[in-house]
Amino acid sequence: MSEPAAIVALSGGVGGAKLALGLSRVVAGAELLVVANTGDDFEHLGLTICPDLDTVTYTLSGLANLELGWGRADETWGFMAALEQLGGETWFNLGDGDLALHLLRGERLARGDSLSSVTRAVTERLGIAARIVPMSDDPVRTYVRTADGPLAFQHYFVRDRCEPAVGGFEFRGIEGARPQAEFIAALAADDLRAVVITPSNPFVSIDPILELPGVRRALADAAAPIIAVSPIVGGQAIKGPAAKMMAELGMPGSALAVAEHYGGLLDGFVLDRVDGEQAEAVAALGLRPLVTGTVMRSLADREALARDVLAFADALRRVD
Amino acid sequence: MSEPAAIVALSGGVGGAKLALGLSRVVAGAELLVVANTGDDFEHLGLTICPDLDTVTYTLSGLANLELGWGRADETWGFMAALEQLGGETWFNLGDGDLALHLLRGERLARGDSLSSVTRAVTERLGIAARIVPMSDDPVRTYVRTADGPLAFQHYFVRDRCEPAVGGFEFRGIEGARPQAEFIAALAADDLRAVVITPSNPFVSIDPILELPGVRRALADAAAPIIAVSPIVGGQAIKGPAAKMMAELGMPGSALAVAEHYGGLLDGFVLDRVDGEQAEAVAALGLRPLVTGTVMRSLADREALARDVLAFADALRRVD
Numbered sequence: 001m002s003e004p005a006a007i008v009a010l011s012g013g014v015g016g017a018k019l020a021l022g023l024s025r026v027v028a029g030a031e032l033l034v035v036a037n038t039g040d041d042f043e044h045l046g047l048t049i050c051p052d053l054d055t056v057t058y059t060l061s062g063l064a065n066l067e068l069g070w071g072r073a074d075e076t077w078g079f080m081a082a083l084e085q086l087g088g089e090t091w092f093n094l095g096d097g098d099l100a101l102h103l104l105r106g107e108r109l110a111r112g113d114s115l116s117s118v119t120r121a122v123t124e125r126l127g128i129a130a131r132i133v134p135m136s137d138d139p140v141r142t143y144v145r146t147a148d149g150p151l152a153f154q155h156y157f158v159r160d161r162c163e164p165a166v167g168g169f170e171f172r173g174i175e176g177a178r179p180q181a182e183f184i185a186a187l188a189a190d191d192l193r194a195v196v197i198t199p200s201n202p203f204v205s206i207d208p209i210l211e212l213p214g215v216r217r218a219l220a221d222a223a224a225p226i227i228a229v230s231p232i233v234g235g236q237a238i239k240g241p242a243a244k245m246m247a248e249l250g251m252p253g254s255a256l257a258v259a260e261h262y263g264g265l266l267d268g269f270v271l272d273r274v275d276g277e278q279a280e281a282v283a284a285l286g287l288r289p290l291v292t293g294t295v296m297r298s299l300a301d302r303e304a305l306a307r308d309v310l311a312f313a314d315a316l317r318r319v320d
Numbered sequence: 321m322s323e324p325a326a327i328v329a330l331s332g333g334v335g336g337a338k339l340a341l342g343l344s345r346v347v348a349g350a351e352l353l354v355v356a357n358t359g360d361d362f363e364h365l366g367l368t369i370c371p372d373l374d375t376v377t378y379t380l381s382g383l384a385n386l387e388l389g390w391g392r393a394d395e396t397w398g399f400m401a402a403l404e405q406l407g408g409e410t411w412f413n414l415g416d417g418d419l420a421l422h423l424l425r426g427e428r429l430a431r432g433d434s435l436s437s438v439t440r441a442v443t444e445r446l447g448i449a450a451r452i453v454p455m456s457d458d459p460v461r462t463y464v465r466t467a468d469g470p471l472a473f474q475h476y477f478v479r480d481r482c483e484p485a486v487g488g489f490e491f492r493g494i495e496g497a498r499p500q501a502e503f504i505a506a507l508a509a510d511d512l513r514a515v516v517i518t519p520s521n522p523f524v525s526i527d528p529i530l531e532l533p534g535v536r537r538a539l540a541d542a543a544a545p546i547i548a549v550s551p552i553v554g555g556q557a558i559k560g561p562a563a564k565m566m567a568e569l570g571m572p573g574s575a576l577a578v579a580e581h582y583g584g585l586l587d588g589f590v591l592d593r594v595d596g597e598q599a600e601a602v603a604a605l606g607l608r609p610l611v612t613g614t615v616m617r618s619l620a621d622r623e624a625l626a627r628d629v630l631a632f633a634d635a636l637r638r639v640d
Binding site: 045046047072075076078079080081082083085086087088095096097098099100101103104106107110121122125126 | 365366367392395396398399400401402403405406407408415416417418419420421423424426427430441442445446
């Protein structure tokens with residue numbers, strides 16, 4: 001029997017997309033299935049906007065705007081300028097080229113296509129060899145609990161710049177949402193090599209995927225090691241509000257706390273070298289730690305981390 | 321009693337918008353009500369696009385692209401480039417700034433606002449003093465009859481570049497469509513000074529307005545003169561397929577044929593100097609002719625024609 005080759009990567013936006021890109025460059029295209037969080041999706045100006053799915057798509061196609069961390073490179077902003085002139089809502093920036101994806105998707109969803117099918121058409125058109133799927137074709141919408149009541153995620157994240165203190169999260173619609181079919185099939189398949197939880201925000205990027213009905217069970221039953229990469233390095237999130245959220249939720253803002261948060265779901269946990277002293281405490285949780293460089297500044301960094309994570313998974317599989 | 325001041329102008333796109341602009345510059349803002357054809361409107365990429373309404377709006381706000389004859393000046397095309405990259409439908413060009421109006425409108429229509437109310441908000445925001453209203457808040461969709469069956473207007477006009485021979489027209493939904501309330505009120509008001517049928521396409525820009533239930537009756541009952549300006553000059557349409565349509569419909573492509581088409585609806589008919597020899601035949605139809613310069617190249621031309629038309633209306637009113 002050949003070595004198992006399939007990799008499932010759970011991803012939010014920027015950090016997750018970076019590692020997904022690294023993975024896509026060190027394995028054969030179709031071996032990688034990237035499952036993107038859709039809890040951040042929202043309806044705006046009549047469009048269905050899927051920030052994480054699109055960041056992964058733009059990143060793996062080479063179209064991503066690396067300076068902004070979202071949207072397309074070489075973007076223009078004529079739409080936003082005209083929208084402001086007309087008195088429209090301008091708190092969410094939509095680039096002119098980015099709009100094409102939103103309108104194309106909206107039209108196809110409206111005619112009854114699934115988000116998976118639209119995503120497949122777009123990623124194939126853009127020449128992406130890896131498979132990218134939404135975590136579900138059913139809408140799930142993340143709300144952030146605040147002192148003033150629940151806030152739709154993009155209102156919290158973009159409009160209010162993550163300023164409100166977070167008291168918890170709601171993933172509306174998740175009880176009735178089915179995990180995407182290829183995702184669940186990949187977890188159950190014999191050729192599964194690793195499940196990689198990318199260094200995305202545990203609360204709003206990864207938890208919505210994990211909380212879909214049946215996903216935790218499918219992960220527990222999966223034959224391959226499940227490995228998370230810490231999004232917290234040296235007590236800080238590389239990008240985004242993860243560390244701020246942890247403080248507001250009364251958790252230490254540490255890699256170890258992320259490992260505890262995922263807990264028994266994991267087989268291995270990857271920490272940055274600056275957090276090397278937490279490796280023992282991670283091991284004490286019953287997880288195998290890997291200490292390596294996790295900050296992905298260059299493309300070489302992304303590929304190196306991808307190789308480290310896969311080698312770690314292969315080592316864990318042989319030990320078991 | 322003061323002189324009646326209100327002017328109702330029926331308009332399609334470019335030619336109509338030119339005269340509407342002229343009128344807006346020679347009378348006080350609120351005295352002018354421009355009624356825009358919405359039979360050209362269509363649904364595309366999930367948007368509701370109103371080409372004539374928007375051309376009038378862009379023209380009267382100074383935003384119009386005078387080179388293209390549609391859309392906004394200083395437009396960028398990042399959306400179309402990305403749409404093509406993604407494999408979307410690219411036969412209908414949508415500029416980046418133009419999209420803002422379509423999305424804003426779509427969002428407000430979806431939440432239950434009327435097309436009139438969205439149009440009022442947009443025109444006020446753009447500082448347009450004249451009132452611009454859609455001919456109806458109920459959808460009417462023009463289809464062009466061809467040998468291959470009925471074609472939705474924009475498919476005929478833009479996608480197929482007016483190539484199919486025209487056998488007639490259908491204004492779908494018109495039986496149940498109510499003329500816009502301000503339009504009908506203005507026709508019945510004591511202060512009506514003139515109704516101006518601008519030099520737009522008689523068949524697809526003006527007839528949809530005239531065929532709305534009650535409009536012909538309201539025009540017949542209106543106290544003010546009804547004047548049409550010929551869109552045909554020297555046997556040619558200044559812009560668009562009017563002359564080609566007339567040939568295909570078995571009509572002479574002449575100003576006189578336009579006068580005959582409108583017939584008893586009119587009190588006066590404005591012909592260009594190059595068609596001056598048709599004035600007698602127009603008079604023989606029972607219409608008062610006015611021969612003047614009707615080709616609007618400059619802003620001064622637009623204002624001059626507007627003044628000529630209004631003076632003509634005032635003269636007709638005093639004669640009656």
